[in-house]
Amino acid sequence: MSCPICAGEVDKKYRPFCSRRCADVDLAKWFSGAYAAPSEDPEDIEKAIEAVETLPAQKPH
Known part of the structure; x- marks a missing residue:
């Protein structure tokens, strides 16, 4: 299997990715x-x- x-x-630790970087790139997508x-x-x-407008206001972190 290769990293998408x-x-x-x-890498078994980041499966199905090869690294934390590629996992983060996928998450950003x-x-x-x-x-x-x-x-x-x-x-x-x-x-x-409508769904976005009905969400409660969130305080910035």
Whole structure:
């Protein structure tokens, strides 16, 4: 099995990645929405906006 980010050899400690760096790169892709499935449904956009607007305000750390 090879690392899905850099194709390097997988490290058992960071499986399925080869290093902490590649694991962090993958996590950043999830956070940025790079892995999101695109939707052209306007209802999806409205639901997402409503969901964000109903979240309680969070204090900065």
